[in-house]
Amino acid sequence: MSDQTTLTDAVHTLLKRAIIEQALKPGMRLPEDTVGEQFGVSRTIVRHALVRLQNEGLVVTRRNRGAFVAEPSLEEAKQIFEVRRALEREVIRILVERLPDSGFDQLEAHVRSEQSVKGKDGPVSIRLAGEFHTLLAELTGNAVLSRYVSEVVLRCSLIMAMYARTHSSDCAVDEHSQIIEAIRTGDADRAMTLMDHHLGAVAGRAELEKKPDSVSSILSHYGKELAQ
CATH class of the missing domain: 1.10.10.10 (Winged helix-like DNA-binding domain superfamily/Winged helix DNA-binding domain)
Known part of the structure; x- marks a missing residue:
């Protein structure tokens, strides 16, 4: 090189x-x-x-x-999350079938890294949360799937920077642990349900549905001026 x-x-x-x-x-x-x-x-x-x-x-x-x-539009953001859900369900399906014990060791070590920054450093916890999903994909042994997951996870991080209200590292780490346990027990349905819920919560924090401003919320600012 x-x-x-x-x-x-x-x-x-x-x-x-x-x-x-x-x-x-x-x-x-x-x-x-x-x-x-x-x-x-x-x-x-x-x-x-x-x-x-x-x-x-x-x-x-x-x-x-x-x-x-880049500044992803709301429509692009919704499309990226749709693709991510589909890809990560396939990751779960493969891992339930063939994840060696060494894979669990790597996932648990990563979760410990996430726990070490809980409540301390928002940006680092966001990066580590994304890397958990990238690691899951790498452990499938499918290089093509891993590459696509890596790209959508990166783009989701950018979307969170634009649209997210908050980032709860506590929820993310707990949900990651639950996903690992469901894969360990071979319960594909539960693991997929947990992943869907987890990604749905992430998308929810990103506020991808535009809420129209009501007349009252728009005029409240002007009403405060009148009250002064």
Whole structure:
């Protein structure tokens, strides 16, 4: 592997983490020269890393304006969650059939990592929660399924940065433990039901259904001025 490829991998990984941990917000511009200066690499390296992020749906390029952190629309967000549910049900089905004991060890070690940051660091807990689902997919041994799950999980993290009201790491970790236990007992129906409920709760926090503003809520702000 060349030095250039290694550097591209490193810049890609760091930028991805900054996006998922919500340090780089949706809509932020990512100038190649600025990114290159901060990481001490050439603009060519940065460009290659940004292309990879664009292929993963985390970055968009605008003509004559450069690269920006993606801003998924509500419709796109709903579609991504629909696909994620379908993919993760298939992950559960495969794991119930053929997950070795070493897989349970890896999943439980990951949950311990999630528990260690409960209530401490929101951005890190969001990243770890996503990585739990990516690990589940990797443990199927199906590289194609794993790649697709990884992409939708990353894009869901971006959606959460845009639309989520809150992130409850307590709920996420508890639900992850329940999913592991259902897979261990070979109860595919229960594991899928838990996963559906879990992803439904995540989507619920993202407020993907636009609520129309009522006249009363719009005018309440103006009414306060009148009362002064």
